[in-house]
Amino acid sequence: MEQNPVLEIRNLSRTFAHGAVRAVDQIDLDVQPGEIVSILGPSGCGKTTTMRIIAGLDLPTAGEVRILGKNVAGKPPHQRNVGLVFQSLAIFPHMSVKQNVAFGLRMQGLARNLIEAKVAKALELVQLSPEKFAGRRPSELSGGQLQRVALARTLVTEPALVLFDEPMAALDRRLRDYMAVELRSIQKQLGLAAVYVTHDQETASMMSDRVIIMNAGKILQAGTPEEIYETPNSKFVSDFLGDTNTLRIERVLEQKDGKSLVQTNAGVTIRVANSGDIGEGAFVIFRPEQTIVYPADPGGAFEGEVVSSQFRSGLHRWQIVLRGGNKLIAQSTENRLASSAGDTVWVTIDPGKARIVRQ
C-alpha cells in the first residue's frame, strides 16, 4: 500500500530584505513515514529557515507546506502537530524535569494520571530513570541529560513530524556519536518521521535515511548518505562531505559506455567512472581512501612528494604535493609507505571511484 508522505514541501521560498536575500529558494522536499531526512549545509544555507517554516515559527514568501496531507499555511506552531528539538534545547529553567516533559501534555489538557504515566514512559524511553530524574532541576543535569529531557519532552506529545535543529552541536564528539546512534534506534523503534538539520556531515550520515545538501537556499543534491558520498554531483557537495581531492580537467580524451578518460592539469590521464557534458571548469574528484600510494613507480601514476604524514584512529594519512603543484590527501589502513616528509612517492587513483563533476 502506498503511504502518503508525512511532510510535503512544494516550491518553498523565503526572501528577506524585499527579495534581495533569497534564504530559501524554491525547494521541494518529501519526508515519508518512518524516515529521517537530514538537511545538511553550511551556516546560512537556508536549512534552519526551512525548518522554522515547517514548524510555523517563520512564514514562507511563496510555496506550500503540507503535514499529513494538509496545507498548514496560516496555522500557528501550536496547531501543527510537529515537535522541535532546539539547538539550545530550550529546557524551561524554572520547571523540574517532570514538569518540562509534561508541558506539552498539559497544554493538550490530558488528565493528570495519564500525564504521569506518559511522562514516566517518555523518560524511560530516553533512558532517564523517572525515580531518579523526574524531580531534578535542569541546572542539576549534564549536557547529555538535558539532551534526553529535550527529546523526551518532544516525543511525549507524539507529533506527526519531529524536527531537530542541530541539538547535538554543543556535545563533544564521543557523546554526539553515542547520542546519534541512540536517537536513531529510538526513531526506528517509534517509526518517527523526522527532519534533522545540521552542518555536521558525520552526524547526518549516521542518522539519516536520506540526506539533502543545501547551499545558498537551494537543494544541490538529495539521496542516501552513501549515494551522496560516492557520487556527489558537484565539487561543493563532495567538499562538504568529508575530504576530497580535486584535479582540474584539461581535456577529455575519450567518453565511452558512461566512462571517461581525461587529461588532468597534473599531467596524467585518469579513467573515471562517469561521463557527461563537461564545460569549462570541470574537475576530477576522488576521496583520500580511493588512492593507492607506492614507494616506487608502478606505471601510470602521479609522482609527488610527501609533505607530512599522520597516524590517527588506525588510519595513515599523507599530504602529498604532485609534480604539477596539486595538493592531494592519501589514506590507508596500512602503513604501506613508512615514508616521511620529503620522500618521493607515486599515487594511483581507483578508476571505479573517481568522478568528473562541474564546479
Added chain:
Amino acid sequence: MTAIESSITPLQSMENDAPIRKPQIGLLLIPSGMLIGLLLVCALVVLRMSVGERDAEWTGWSLKAYVQLASARNIGIIIDTIWMALLSALITTLVAFPIALFLTRTTSTLARRVVLIAILLPMIISLLVQSFGWMAILGPNGLLNQAISAATGIERPLSLLFNRTGVLLGLVQTSIPLAVLPAAAALRSIPISLEEAANVLGANRIRTYRHIILPLAWPGMAAGAILVFGFNTGAFAVPLLLGGLKVTTIAVVIRDQMGSLSNWPLGAALSVLLILLALAVQSLNRLIVRTNAEIKE
C-alpha cells in the same frame, strides 16, 4: 538572582580564576564609603533622638515619642502611607510590564531609544516640577476637568487633586522607571527559544506568557515592585503637593514635627520607622532572591 543583581554579578570565571596579584578593589569603595559612613552616623543620631526627651534630645531618655507615634492619628497616617506605597507598587509594576516587553522586543533602535528616554524622564526632572505639572492637569479647573466638561457639559466632573487618587497618580508616574528597568533586564535574559519551544509544544500566546514568560520575569518584576514600594514609603514632594492637607504621609509628618512643631523625638521616631520599613523591604527582596536562586543556575 534578581535581574538587577545578575546584571552586576561578575562572570563565574572571573571569580574562580583569581589573578596571582590581587588588585586592591576595596579601594574603589572609599569615596562612597565615606559618604555612607556619614549617613550611618546620622541614622544613629536619629535613633538616639527618638528615645530622647523633647527639648533635651541629647541628655534625656524617654519612650514618649514612640507612644505618640502609636496615637490613632499617626497610625492612620502610617497605614495610609504603606497602603499607598503598596498600591502604587502594584499599579506601577502592571503598567511597567508591557513597556518593558516593548523595550526588549522592538527591533527598531529609534523606537527603543525614544521610549527609554521617555521612561527615564521622571528621574531627570525634579519631583517638584512633575508634581506641579500634575496639579495643572488634575486641578478643579485643570486641563483634564476642562476637557471632560467641554465634552460632557458636566461642571467640574472629577475630583482628582488633594485626595488619594491624585497622590497615587503622581506616585505611579514618578516611579515608573524603577519598575521598568529591572523588568526589562529580566525579560531580556529570557531566550526567545523558550517561548518558541512552548509554542511548538502546544501553548498559545496567553499560556506561553502565563507558564513561561511571567514565571521567569517575576524576580525582575518583584525587584522593581520592591524598589517602587521602598521609594514611595518615603515619598514627600508628591503627597505634599498633590495630597494637600487631606492626604498625609510619614515623610510629611516628619517634616512637620521636626520643622514647625519642633518635636524632634517624634520626628526621629517616625524616621526610625521609615528606616525599619526600608530594611524590611530589603530583606523581602533577599527572600525572593533566595527562592529564585535555583531557577537561574
